Amino acid sequence: MFRGLAHSALALVIALLFCNFSAIAAPDGKALFMSNCASCHNPLKDATGPALQGADQRNTKEWIYTWVHNPAAVIAGGDKHANELKAKFGAMMTSFPQLSHDEIDAILKYVDDYKAPVAAEPAAGGAAAGQGQEDNGWVYSIITIALLVLVLILWRANNALRRIANEKSGIPNEKPIPIYRSKLVIAIVSIIAFIMAGYWMVNGAVNMGRQQNYQPLQPIFYSHKVHVGINQINCLYCHAGAEKSRQAMIPSSNICMNCHKQINEYTGEKDHPLMTAEGVHIDGTKQIQELYRYAGWDPAKKDYNRDATGNILATPIKWIKIHNLPDHVYFNHSQHVKVGQVQCQRCHGPIQDMDEVYQFAPLSMGWCINCHRQTEVQFGDNGYYKIFEKYHQEIKDGTRKGVTVEEAGGTECQRCHY
Ligand code: HEC
Numbered sequence: 001m002f003r004g005l006a007h008s009a010l011a012l013v014i015a016l017l018f019c020n021f022s023a024i025a026a027p028d029g030k031a032l033f034m035s036n037c038a039s040c041h042n043p044l045k046d047a048t049g050p051a052l053q054g055a056d057q058r059n060t061k062e063w064i065y066t067w068v069h070n071p072a073a074v075i076a077g078g079d080k081h082a083n084e085l086k087a088k089f090g091a092m093m094t095s096f097p098q099l100s101h102d103e104i105d106a107i108l109k110y111v112d113d114y115k116a117p118v119a120a121e122p123a124a125g126g127a128a129a130g131q132g133q134e135d136n137g138w139v140y141s142i143i144t145i146a147l148l149v150l151v152l153i154l155w156r157a158n159n160a161l162r163r164i165a166n167e168k169s170g171i172p173n174e175k176p177i178p179i180y181r182s183k184l185v186i187a188i189v190s191i192i193a194f195i196m197a198g199y200w201m202v203n204g205a206v207n208m209g210r211q212q213n214y215q216p217l218q219p220i221f222y223s224h225k226v227h228v229g230i231n232q233i234n235c236l237y238c239h240a241g242a243e244k245s246r247q248a249m250i251p252s253s254n255i256c257m258n259c260h261k262q263i264n265e266y267t268g269e270k271d272h273p274l275m276t277a278e279g280v281h282i283d284g285t286k287q288i289q290e291l292y293r294y295a296g297w298d299p300a301k302k303d304y305n306r307d308a309t310g311n312i313l314a315t316p317i318k319w320i321k322i323h324n325l326p327d328h329v330y331f332n333h334s335q336h337v338k339v340g341q342v343q344c345q346r347c348h349g350p351i352q353d354m355d356e357v358y359q360f361a362p363l364s365m366g367w368c369i370n371c372h373r374q375t376e377v378q379f380g381d382n383g384y385y386k387i388f389e390k391y392h393q394e395i396k397d398g399t400r401k402g403v404t405v406e407e408a409g410g411t412e413c414q415r416c417h418y
């Protein structure tokens, strides 16, 4: 009878292990939302598109599936709600024919459960939501261990009972085996250790070198929110390389000084006080003085400090690099920004709202490839794609709407790997 119990407890342990794995395989609503919808939607606030929280109460699920798969068709079909939204927001939503109903459900669940981050801190929100999942994993692990201990106890109790029964009926008992030498225990422990080690190793290897949400404190507290969000400075003013070359480039201090020879204090304190991710208050005016120190600018003299030969006494600002691809990967900004017309935000997230930049995308191989599967190249009038005569013909014939990056060869290993 005890043996039976021990067996069912063991079965339960194994079942739980599997639950644990399948929980990880379910569609990740947050990741899907971030990579597909966040460039236009915020869960709580209207942006390019409407706030998405509660969208599944405003509309039926079926409506949402059809809409997400092909918004243009819904609008063309004369749907009243869709046309009202279109009139209000103007922009046209991208279609996502590749998203399954499960994936759309996961996105809706994510936006419905979404709560505003406590200190209006975008990074904190992201990190906290990410942690929820891991915590779950720990709960499973603890239950698993607890049940294992239970199996052991039951198994020992079972042995002890058998011993007593044997003694009663005069059958000689074998010498008790110490627990660590019992074959059953060794087998169970090694199977479980094997599964766990394999799981953690694969996970660890895949994530090694990745640093999503990485947000270091920079030598100068330079805020993209202040410059891009509030003062509407174009990304390319500082990252001109993004359109022309492989690298987007970080501007040198003389680009900053184009404006900061005049702008020597931060007057936005009342409307937008500056805070680090840890909640430490930052004095923006002091930070501009830091910039002067690096740039070698003397605000009293209104001129640069120079050495005897007239060279400006500037020291380079050692910005900490946030995004890092491994050396074996080839990535080119201008191919994406200029040729592909991909918006910075699709890969870097809402930079215009960040006081401190954090790494928004995982930069994993799966991330690159997923987007290449889903996104169409700028095919029409692009000399680069002249060679694809078949596709051009099909577009002319009306049998094809567009060509994804994948169809143009963008998932072939050698395009991204040296
Ligand atoms: C390119 C910008 C853009 C992207 C990307 C985008 N949307 Fe939209 N979405 C809009 C706009 C704009 C509207 C309002 C209707 C219109 O103007 O076409 C809208 C409307 C909606 C609505 C209707 C909301 C309501 O209040 O009834 C839903 C639901 C929706 N989007 C879901 C999604 C989902 C899910 C994703 C990601 C898979 C997504 N959208 C990605 C721009 C976008």
Ligand code: HEC
Pocket (backbone or CB within 6 Å): 218, 222, 224, 227, 228, 233, 234, 235, 236, 237, 238, 239, 250, 251, 319, 320, 321, 322, 323, 324, 344, 345, 348, 351, 352, 356, 357
């Ligand atoms: C006034 C100059 C300026 C403008 C405008 C600007 N940036 Fe930056 N950007 C910087 C500086 C300086 C850094 C380095 C410090 C930091 O990481 O915050 C930086 C860092 C970054 C990084 C992180 C780089 C890394 O280390 O991996 C990204 C991504 C980025 N900017 C994207 C953008 C985007 C997208 C826009 C437009 C929405 C933009 N920037 C507008 C000056 C600017």
Ligand code: HEC
Pocket (backbone or CB within 6 Å): 220, 221, 222, 223, 224, 226, 227, 231, 233, 237, 238, 251, 252, 253, 255, 256, 257, 258, 259, 260, 263, 265, 266, 267, 268, 274, 284, 285, 287, 288, 291
């Ligand atoms: C195109 C003009 C322009 C350029 C270029 C520019 N800034 Fe600014 N900067 C501004 C404006 C405008 C403000 C806000 C002033 C205010 O609100 O009183 C500002 C504010 C600041 C502040 C205080 C707020 C904060 O973000 O902490 C710092 C520090 C600063 N800039 C550093 C830099 C650095 C470093 C660079 C170069 C990478 C740079 N700026 C380039 C226009 C510029």
Ligand code: HEC
Pocket (backbone or CB within 6 Å): 325, 329, 330, 331, 332, 335, 336, 339, 340, 341, 342, 346, 347, 363, 364, 367, 368, 369, 371, 372, 375, 376, 377, 378, 379, 384, 405, 408, 409, 410, 415, 416
């Ligand atoms: C947000 C979507 C998106 C993401 C993410 C993305 N790409 Fe791309 N990529 C594109 C588009 C769109 C094109 C096609 C541009 C064009 O030619 O019209 C492209 C083209 C390319 C090409 C040229 C392919 C060819 O046909 O020669 C390379 C190489 C490339 N991407 C590498 C990468 C790498 C490496 C990553 C990940 C670090 C990445 N991409 C992430 C959208 C994306």
Ligand code: HEC
Pocket (backbone or CB within 6 Å): 235, 236, 239, 242, 243, 246, 247, 248, 249, 250, 323, 324, 325, 331, 333, 336, 337, 342, 343, 344, 345, 346, 347, 348, 363
């Ligand atoms: C298709 C995705 C994608 C798009 C679109 C994109 N970036 Fe990047 N960005 C990356 C990746 C990946 C890296 C890391 C590159 C590396 O480590 O070699 C990066 C790095 C950067 C850096 C760090 C410096 C550098 O060049 O490595 C800056 C700054 C930056 N991006 C700014 C921008 C700006 C500004 C835009 C829009 C004009 C933009 N990015 C558009 C994916 C993208």
Ligand code: HEC
Pocket (backbone or CB within 6 Å): 206, 209, 210, 325, 326, 329, 363, 364, 365, 368, 369, 372, 410, 411, 412, 413, 414, 415, 416, 417
């Ligand atoms: C669209 C770009 C792209 C294509 C196509 C691509 N890779 Fe990758 N690959 C990457 C990126 C980015 C990384 C870095 C991932 C990381 O750091 O997590 C990577 C990493 C790797 C790694 C190192 C292991 C790892 O996960 O970090 C191997 C091995 C690899 N790729 C093999 C391949 C093979 C084989 C193919 C062809 C079937 C291929 N890649 C096609 C972008 C690409």
